[in-house]
Amino acid sequence: MFLGTYTPKLDDKGRLTLPAKFREELAGGLMITKGQDHSLAVYPKAEFEERARKAALVSRTNPEARAFIRNLAASADEQRPDGQGRITLSAPHRTYAGLTKECVVIGSVDFLEIWDAEAWANYQAETEAAYSAGEDDVLGGLL
Numbered sequence: 001m002f003l004g005t006y007t008p009k010l011d012d013k014g015r016l017t018l019p020a021k022f023r024e025e026l027a028g029g030l031m032i033t034k035g036q037d038h039s040l041a042v043y044p045k046a047e048f049e050e051r052a053r054k055a056a057l058v059s060r061t062n063p064e065a066r067a068f069i070r071n072l073a074a075s076a077d078e079q080r081p082d083g084q085g086r087i088t089l090s091a092p093h094r095t096y097a098g099l100t101k102e103c104v105v106i107g108s109v110d111f112l113e114i115w116d117a118e119a120w121a122n123y124q125a126e127t128e129a130a131y132s133a134g135e136d137d138v139l140g141g142l143l
Helices: 020-026 045-056 063-074 091-097 117-133
Strands: 015-017 030-034 040-044 077-079 086-088 103-107 112-116
Touching: 020 040, 030 045, 030 063, 030 091, 040 045, 040 091, 045 063, 091 112, 103 117, 112 117
Parallel strands: none
Antiparallel strands: 015 086, 030 040, 030 077, 040 112, 103 112
């Protein structure tokens, strides 16, 4: 599982060092794609393939489904971390997520999210009340 919050820095070449505790699970390859809320999603390759196959089963007559599948597939970038656990984030990915030098990597259970540090702080401030309220009809019995 991917859990926790980490604050690696983006270097001048667009490389980001993955948290050490996740490197082994991602060493065999990973996929980076646009995430929701202008973050990047980092999946182990097998997890991404499973999600992409499920997405491809959705009816493409639905414009929202087509848009989702297109964005997921078109923005996917396969990577292998280097010997120091770094991955290179493409210029389009950095632009999409508004990444600057200060980044936040969060565990999102079955994948990682990469956020610009300021955007993550703003997101947390905006969603704290909803998290604290935690209504059961939204969370489907989780609490």
